[in-house]
Amino acid sequence: MKSNCQLLIIGAGAAGLGAAQKAQQSGIDYLLVEASHRVGGRGLTEELAPGIPWDLGCHWLHSGGINPLAKIADRQGSHYDKHLPSRAFYMQGNRLSEKDSSEYHQFCAATWQKIQLSDSRGEDIALSDIVDHESRWAPYYNYWQSLMTSEDVDNFSALDLIRFNDTDENWPLRDGYGRLLAQQSEGLNIHLNTAVKRIDWGGSGKTGGKQGNRVTVETNRGTVKAANLIITVSTGVLGARDIKFYPELPINKQEAIAALPLGSYNNFAMLYDEAWPFDSDTPERIDYSNGDDINFAFKLKCSGWPYVYCAVAGRQARWLEHQAIDASEELMMSALVDIFGADIKKKIIKFRTSAWGDDPLIKGAFSASKPGHADKRKVLAEPLADCVYFAGEATSEDAFATAHGAWQSGIDAVYASSQ
Numbered sequence: 001m002k003s004n005c006q007l008l009i010i011g012a013g014a015a016g017l018g019a020a021q022k023a024q025q026s027g028i029d030y031l032l033v034e035a036s037h038r039v040g041g042r043g044l045t046e047e048l049a050p051g052i053p054w055d056l057g058c059h060w061l062h063s064g065g066i067n068p069l070a071k072i073a074d075r076q077g078s079h080y081d082k083h084l085p086s087r088a089f090y091m092q093g094n095r096l097s098e099k100d101s102s103e104y105h106q107f108c109a110a111t112w113q114k115i116q117l118s119d120s121r122g123e124d125i126a127l128s129d130i131v132d133h134e135s136r137w138a139p140y141y142n143y144w145q146s147l148m149t150s151e152d153v154d155n156f157s158a159l160d161l162i163r164f165n166d167t168d169e170n171w172p173l174r175d176g177y178g179r180l181l182a183q184q185s186e187g188l189n190i191h192l193n194t195a196v197k198r199i200d201w202g203g204s205g206k207t208g209g210k211q212g213n214r215v216t217v218e219t220n221r222g223t224v225k226a227a228n229l230i231i232t233v234s235t236g237v238l239g240a241r242d243i244k245f246y247p248e249l250p251i252n253k254q255e256a257i258a259a260l261p262l263g264s265y266n267n268f269a270m271l272y273d274e275a276w277p278f279d280s281d282t283p284e285r286i287d288y289s290n291g292d293d294i295n296f297a298f299k300l301k302c303s304g305w306p307y308v309y310c311a312v313a314g315r316q317a318r319w320l321e322h323q324a325i326d327a328s329e330e331l332m333m334s335a336l337v338d339i340f341g342a343d344i345k346k347k348i349i350k351f352r353t354s355a356w357g358d359d360p361l362i363k364g365a366f367s368a369s370k371p372g373h374a375d376k377r378k379v380l381a382e383p384l385a386d387c388v389y390f391a392g393e394a395t396s397e398d399a400f401a402t403a404h405g406a407w408q409s410g411i412d413a414v415y416a417s418s419q
């Protein structure tokens with residue numbers, strides 16, 4: 001690894017890969033260092049069975065029509081699924097009528113209006129202060145919002161939530177989002193297994209001029225000096241102080257990191273033994289609620305692959321991650337049995353889950369702004385000393401918690417650093 005470069009990028013997740021591609025296209029002398037043995041960060045595709053991919057992290061191209069990674073997928077010929085799945089709502093074991101289910105959508109629309117009203121009053125409060133908890137729809141609505149933020153409704157800012165630019169186009173990639181991200185690393189100047197330990201950014205102006213080596217970064221494989229630095233590690237890693245800064249980060253930056261912690265969110269995949277073990281008229285997507293604390297959005301066929309996909313977030317995800325995998329399996333199976341009857345148990349032949357909270361290089365799922373702190377994303381994104389730039393999903397004001405938001409933030413940081 002060379003010891004000098006114009007631009008050093010830390011972390012080869014979506015943000016770091018976006019930054020490195022942009023730097024390479026711009027002819028910038030850059031280096032990308034990644035602590036892990038692999039690229040992709042929170043984008044990771046594995047095989048559930050030979051030839052059947054599943055994503056442990058990002059899965060959907062959110063806001064597909066304006067998603068830069070959808071355009072890249074197009075150029076590469078990677079397939080994604082645009083069709084809207086047929087849906088049904090099961091409440092306490094009963095399939096609801098169309099009329100009853102439409103009440104749920106009315107509840108969502110009414111709550112959205114209340115959030116907008118709260119925003120217009122200049123409030124930045126928890127979503128739980130806005131939701132009508134007496135409604136029978138509240139438990140499922142709260143579950144669904146936890147999937148958006150990886151936190152429970154009392155633990156994130158409603159204002160932050162509505163700043164997300166959602167075009168309501170969510171397209172899963174057939175061969176995996178993690179795979180698409182990994183493909184972006186081809187031809188880039190990446191050093192894997194290279195963990196940053198310490199950043200000395202106090203050298204601003206020491207060597208004079210924009211091109212001087214203003215930052216010194218210590219890794220487990222040697223020291224690199226660079227004119228500019230882009231940091232893309234998660235707020236979980238920053239908050240744990242796994243990387244030491246000299247001088248310490250300014251207080252407002254430390255506060256921003258603390259206000260944007262990672263929540264919990266894990267994906268689940270249940271492989272079945274037949275092409276389609278359900279009745280022929282079974283919808284592809286089932287919203288399930290026991291009317292209380294057990295709520296799931298099941299996708300019964302994942303981009304044509306034979307497995308049920310589901311996700312859990314917030315406290316429930318945190319709790320499940322610390323139990324044996326059987327606890328998750330029992331919980332999800334009980335809901336599937338409630339819907340399809342006991343026979344479904346025999347048809348599920350493999351059960352898998354991710355465990356992002358346990359990953360020492362991530363430490364959670366994605367950033368959720370604490371109530372009262374929606375403006376901290378902007379603070380986190382501000383550069384230091386005109387040479388240290390912050391990118392990654394948590395720095396995006398309108399596409400946080402996504403791979404495309406992270407990707408774009410990396411590109412924007414390269415642009416800012418080269419001005």
Ligand SMILES: Cc1cc2nc3c(=O)[nH]c(=O)nc-3n(C[C@H](O)[C@H](O)[C@H](O)COP(=O)(O)OP(=O)(O)OC[C@H]3O[C@@H](n4cnc5c(N)ncnc54)[C@H](O)[C@@H]3O)c2cc1C
Pocket residue numbers: 010011012013014015016033034035036039040041042043056057058059060061062194195196197232233234237242243265266267354356361362364365366391392393394400401402403404406407
């Ligand atoms: C379960 C789950 C489901 C999700 N689903 C979706 C989805 O469907 N659609 C979507 O758009 N987004 C989704 N997301 C969010 C999305 O995956 C992330 O927002 C995005 O991948 C974050 O990218 P990043 O580059 O900001 O950070 P990361 O992916 O965390 O990349 C940071 C990199 O820094 C590395 N690193 C850490 N410490 C060091 C160090 N000291 N030195 C060097 N390198 C270091 C890490 O190993 C990592 O590779 C999901 C996330 C999870 C967890």
